[in-house]
Amino acid sequence: MNLAELQNKLIAAARADVPDDRVPYAFEKRITALLASRVAPQNLELWVRGLWRAAVSCVVISLLLGAWAFLNPAQPAGADDLSQNFVTTLLASVDQNDTMP
C-alpha cells in the first residue's frame, strides 16, 4: 500500500469536509446568563475576602494589645495613671471653681 498517497488522500478528504458552523439556539443568551451568574458571586467573594482580612487584622491587634498589657502590668497606686490624669485634666476647671472663694 502506498502510504504517502493514502496520507495525501485522507488529508484531501479532511479538507473537503467543511466543518459545521451552526450555533445552538440562543447560545449567546446562555453565555450572557452564565456570565451574569458568575458576576454576583464575584462581588460577594470580594466582600467576604475583605471582611476576613479585617477580622484577621482585628485579632492580630487584639493579641498585640493583650501581650502589651500582659508584659506591662498596671503601675502601683499613686503612679501616673492615664485614665486618672485624663479625668483630672477634664475636671480641672471645675475643681478650680470649687476652690475659689
Next chain:
Amino acid sequence: MERTEAELIAAVLKGDAASFEPLVKKYSPRVFAAAHRYARRESEIEDIAQEVWLKAFDKLRSYRGDAPFEHWLMRLTVRTCYDFLRAHQRNRESSFSDLTEPESDWLERFVAEQDTASENADAAKALINRVLEKLSPSARVVITLLEIEDRPVKEIARLTGWSVPLVKVRAFRARAEMRKILEKMAKEKYL
C-alpha cells in the same frame, strides 16, 4: 444605531456584561467551526465554545485592539481546543480492527485502484477522523492547521503561541506520527 466592536468591548470592560452578547452572536459560528475540527460529540463542541467565551470575557482586558478581535478570539479558540485535546486523550491506543464496512471498503478500493477511492466519500472522512483521533494533541493541532486548513507556519505560531521553529519541528514529527498510524492501520488490516 448598531455599536462598533470597539464600543462593545469598551462597554464590557466598564462592567456592562450584556454588551458581550452581540460579540458572542457574531463570532460563535467561527468558534464552533474551529471546535468541530477537534471534537466530535456535540456536547464536547459546546463545552469548548462555552469555555472559549468565558475565557474571552475574563481575558478581555488583555485584548489591546491593535489587531482584529476575531484574530485574538481565534488564538484563544485554538489554545482552548489544544487544552481540550490534552485533557481528553482517549482512544489513542485503540486498534483499527473496528473499522466500519464502508471504511474497510474504501481502503480496499484504495489498495486495488487508488483513483477510484474518492476523497469526497463519507468513508474517507470517517477514516481521517479516526486517524486524527489517534494523533497526539500537538500533532493533531499542527496537522489540522497546516495540512487541512492550509495555514502558513507563521500564522500557526501566532495561533498556538509556539515559536516558528517549534511549529516546524512539531509539523515534521506530526507527519511521521501520522505515517506510523497509517502503517499500523495497513498492518492490522492486511496482515
